[in-house]
Amino acid sequence: MTTTPPEPTTGATALGAPAGSPNQSLGDLVSSVSADLTRLVRDEMRLAQAEVAAKAKKAGVGVGAFGAAGVLALYAVGVLLAAAVLALALVLPGWLAALIVGVVVLLVAGVAALVGKKKVTEAAPPVPTRAVASVKTDVAEIKETIQR
Structure with a gap:
């Protein structure tokens, strides 16, 4: 029993013509x-x-x-x-020491909250204003080019 080797399929199409051949x-x-x-x-x-x-x-x-x-x-x-x-x-008495430390921690927390509020206010609105302006400029230029 003789077997024939399979024909190569690399670079060939279903029609049997090599890819890019003039017969394809x-x-x-x-x-x-x-x-x-x-x-x-x-x-x-x-x-x-x-x-x-x-x-x-x-x-x-x-x-x-x-x-x-x-x-x-x-x-x-x-x-x-x-x-x-x-x-x-x-x-100092223990209760007074705890009260002093608690007040100091609350003051630090208040300062941090004020700084955070200021930074959030500076960041508002959360819209990328420069990107929006750039897109508007691009749209205006495209409209102007189309109208010419």
Whole structure:
């Protein structure tokens, strides 16, 4: 029993003519280019998806680390405030030391809130004004070009 090797399919169309040969019709060429373009776009999309997934995983780990740092910093602030109360309690009654530290913390929080409110007010409105102006300019130039 003899077997014949399979004919190579690389560079050949369904009609058997090599890709780009003079015997291939325009429809076959367009179909081939369309199939190649579709495959290329799908491959690029898979590559982009894999890249985004890898970056998202790294970002997730980073966000988790920042979250842990924030929680630990919050606990550290609590410990430092307790230490401040205990230090003041050496020279004042404990209730007065706690009251003083509490008032100081509230004053710092009030200043931070005022600074934050000022920054938010400066950032408003949340519209990209320069980008909108640029798009309006582009639209006006296109309209002017069309009217000529």
